[in-house]
Amino acid sequence: xxxxxxxxxARLLSRHYGEGNTYVKALDKASFxxxxxxxxxxxxxxxxxxxxLLTILGLINQPNEGSLRIGGEDVIRDGQLVGNTNLVxxxxxxxxxxxxxxxxxxxAQDNIRLVLDLDDVPGRVARRRARDILEELGVAxxxxxxxxxxxxxxxxxxAIARALVHEPALLxxxxxxxxxxxxxxxxxMELFRTAARExxxxxxxxxxxxxxxxxxxxxxxxxxxVLSH
Amino acid sequence: xLTAVGLGLxxxxxxxxxxxxxxxxxxxxxxxxxxxxxxxxxxRDTRGPFAELSRxxxxxxxxxxxxxxxASARSYVAHTxxxxxxGGPQIRFTALGLSWPDDHGADLPLVEGRPLSQAHFEFIxxxxxxxxxxxxxxxxxDIYTVVGITEGITASGGDPVAFFTRSDAxxxxxxxxxxxxRLDREARTAxxxxxxxxxxxxxxRMSTAPANQIPALxxxxxxxxxxNLAPGYQAEEVRGRLSQWKDVTVYTQADxxxxxxxxxxxxxxxxxxxxRALLVVISTILMSLIIYTMTLDKIxxxxxxxxxxxxxTVILGMILQExxxxxxxxxxxxxxxxxxxxxxxPRRVAVENSDRLLLLLVVFVISIVASIFGMKKALxxxxxxxxxx
Numbered sequence: 001x002x003x004x005x006x007x008x009x010a011r012l013l014s015r016h017y018g019e020g021n022t023y024v025k026a027l028d029k030a031s032f033x034x035x036x037x038x039x040x041x042x043x044x045x046x047x048x049x050x051x052x053l054l055t056i057l058g059l060i061n062q063p064n065e066g067s068l069r070i071g072g073e074d075v076i077r078d079g080q081l082v083g084n085t086n087l088v089x090x091x092x093x094x095x096x097x098x099x100x101x102x103x104x105x106x107x108a109q110d111n112i113r114l115v116l117d118l119d120d121v122p123g124r125v126a127r128r129r130a131r132d133i134l135e136e137l138g139v140a141x142x143x144x145x146x147x148x149x150x151x152x153x154x155x156x157x158x159a160i161a162r163a164l165v166h167e168p169a170l171l172x173x174x175x176x177x178x179x180x181x182x183x184x185x186x187x188x189m190e191l192f193r194t195a196a197r198e199x200x201x202x203x204x205x206x207x208x209x210x211x212x213x214x215x216x217x218x219x220x221x222x223x224x225x226v227l228s229h
Numbered sequence: 230x231l232t233a234v235g236l237g238l239x240x241x242x243x244x245x246x247x248x249x250x251x252x253x254x255x256x257x258x259x260x261x262x263x264x265x266x267x268x269x270x271x272x273r274d275t276r277g278p279f280a281e282l283s284r285x286x287x288x289x290x291x292x293x294x295x296x297x298x299x300a301s302a303r304s305y306v307a308h309t310x311x312x313x314x315x316g317g318p319q320i321r322f323t324a325l326g327l328s329w330p331d332d333h334g335a336d337l338p339l340v341e342g343r344p345l346s347q348a349h350f351e352f353i354x355x356x357x358x359x360x361x362x363x364x365x366x367x368x369x370x371d372i373y374t375v376v377g378i379t380e381g382i383t384a385s386g387g388d389p390v391a392f393f394t395r396s397d398a399x400x401x402x403x404x405x406x407x408x409x410x411r412l413d414r415e416a417r418t419a420x421x422x423x424x425x426x427x428x429x430x431x432x433x434r435m436s437t438a439p440a441n442q443i444p445a446l447x448x449x450x451x452x453x454x455x456x457n458l459a460p461g462y463q464a465e466e467v468r469g470r471l472s473q474w475k476d477v478t479v480y481t482q483a484d485x486x487x488x489x490x491x492x493x494x495x496x497x498x499x500x501x502x503x504x505r506a507l508l509v510v511i512s513t514i515l516m517s518l519i520i521y522t523m524t525l526d527k528i529x530x531x532x533x534x535x536x537x538x539x540x541x542t543v544i545l546g547m548i549l550q551e552x553x554x555x556x557x558x559x560x561x562x563x564x565x566x567x568x569x570x571x572x573x574x575p576r577r578v579a580v581e582n583s584d585r586l587l588l589l590l591v592v593f594v595i596s597i598v599a600s601i602f603g604m605k606k607a608l609x610x611x612x613x614x615x616x617x618x
Contacts, residue, residue: 051616060536060612089538101615103530118539174616 005072006033007169007202008057013066013076015052015225026052027063030227032220034202036169039193041213042206044222050206051174053222057204058093058172059085071169090119094163094201096173100155102147108158109134109143112165119166133161137191153184160188164195171195173205182211189215232519233555236512237562240592243508244567245574247584250501252577257385257489260325261482264305265336266455267464269480270471278305278452279385279485280492285477287448290328296470298462303328304451306395308402309388314366322358322391323384324368326398326451334377334392342377348394353377355389369404373397385493387576399449509591516599520552524603528610536612548603549596556596560589 015027027049034040044050055061057068059075068076071092075083102111109130116126134140137157139150147155156176163171173192177185189205189212196203205216213219220229261269261279269278270285270293277283293302306326313319327334333344334353342362345351352373354360364375373393382390393401405413426432458467464481471479480488490498524531534544564585571578 055613055616058536058612058616060616086538086540089536091538093538095536095615097615101529101533103533114534115537118534118537118543 004036006069007036007038007071008032008034008204009069010057011067013053013056013063013068014079015049015056015061015063025225027056027227028225029066030222030225031066032227032229034170034204036200036202037196038218039189039196039203039205039216041216041219042204042222043208043210043219048222049225049227050222052225053227054172054174054204054206057170058095059089090115091166092169094166094168094171096156096159096163096171096176098175098178100147100152100159102155102158102162104147107144107146108139108150108161111147111158112162115162115166121166129165130161133165134158137161152179153187156180156184156188157191160191160195164199164201167199168201171201171203173203173207175206175208177207177209177212185209186212186215230558233558234562236516236519236555236559237566239508239512239515240559240563240588241566241570243505243512243591244563244580244584244588245571245578246501246505246508247588248567248571248578248580249574249576250498250505251579251581251584253387253494253497253501254490255381255579256383256387256577257494258486259381259383260323260385260390261485261489263337263379263382263390264303264455265457266303266482267458268456268468268471269305269482269485270454270456270477271452271480273476273478275478276488276492278307280488283452284450285452285454287451289451289477290454292474293454293456293471296467298459298467298470299456300459301331301457303332303455304395305453305455306398306402306451307384307390308398309384309386310368310391310401312366312368318359320358320360320366322354322389323386324352324391324393324398324401326395327392329394329396337377337379337392338382339377340380342375344377345392345394346376349397350374351376351393352397353379353392355382355391356380357383358389358391368401371397371400383577385489395451403449509595513595513598516552516555516595517602519555520548520599520603521606523551524548524606528606529614531607531610532612532614535610536615541608544607545604548607549600552596552600552603553593556592556599560592563588 011031013027013030016023016025018024030053042050042053056063059081062081063076063079065079066076067074067078070088073083073088073092075081075088103114106114112130112133113126116129131140131143134143137160139154139157142150142154150158177188180188192203192205193215195201218229220227270289271277272283272285275281275283287304290302290304293299304326307323309321309323311319311321327345329345329348335344337353339353340356345353350371350373352375354375356378360375362375362378365372384390421427421433458464468479468481471477531544567580571580
């Protein structure tokens, strides 16, 4: 783990919906830090606020209050998104989902390159980095295969490669092992752990799967919008 | 790809309509242009001989020749013929009379054969009629031989033009069956007997003679007289002189163009123009729907791109590229298909390079307009959809 500034610093993040009888507090003054190289599991029952926190960290939704720094950069201040949100997403964030969400008409290598292309990384460099990470995740032999030609586990590896190839400060994973069996689920969690260590990325994994919690560094629990850790 | 093919077929129709419109103009003006007259004398207050019927006495040609500034005068006689060729298909053409012996058809754009070399039984015909040199066809009581072939000379209705000597053209036009001649003669004799003139034995004998031997019956009228000017004379100058004649109206070649295009072609032009506009609107709506549907199909991928931080311009650019690619494929198909099939159409389809360029511009605009609907949908894509699975 790193001794420098945390990869993620959240201060008093709150999000509520509706008014009067329909008022719902989805996230209540959540404050936490995640260090670079650290893997954190976010646990909680359905409707507890996991997705709300994930979408705020992913800069998809905006909190009503609070601030957030990612990779040492202010991205939310006093409940307002600041700076170039798209640029932060392209460079500081990586996403892995329950489904691989690979683009069906691109092959594995091009799915990975896409993230670099969006950030105008030169083609040759992008190609090399895509090949390297496919090699690292053990799916180099599937580089030219389309998503439909890959198994569930291979698809998820390619998705993880896509989330890591641009070396983000924070990797957000939403139930990444939900559709995998125990063994493959553990392999994925190990990949996160390795990636966090080797690439110095902070990883936040939303999960219901308690079978792989031994592979994470810390756990956050959330219930009725209140985060405890 | 199938979508692009469908759109390409629609654009082929747009291009075809343009070509048909151009073809109508070319067809309508091909005949007067090929005759190369400087002035046209027609029946007073008519817009003949193309836009309206005109009848002039046959001797007007001689009168016109005497006018200072007139180098040559030729009668214009034309009528449409539709006949069955023995052992062949039905043919339809416009028979035009040349002022033999002054005019042999030497000025016509012959691509095969020769001009007329005798006063009777020969004709020159446009290639689009499909008759080969040497073909002999019966018209009226005589058999005529094709001695020359022209290319691109059609009447305003698109029918190929055949050039005969004037007397042959009129003989074919006024050809009657024996029974019709007999009945005509009997009717004339009966009219004569009822009149006071029947007491004159010479007149009584003459009343039963053939029509062309009766002095009171003049030769068949002509439709117009075409004039060519002597060097050094201006059309307006000669026209001014002829305009003093109270029985005729005189037009220049430019006037004839205007009469044809403003009269015969005008309504067709508007009709085709509206039809073309309708097709362009349909193409735009169709392409918009296609792009919109294609965007809907990719909405999850677009939401993912947004989540990955794709710039707006990247996403909008993708939609535009897709629309332009679709338009480009459809346009190419329309051009290739048009070049292949328009030649097979029975009437002239004249597609110019400027029309192709204009269509390209139209397709470009359609593609941009069509992509707007897709772009609007793409911009509304919510990255949350990716998280929702």
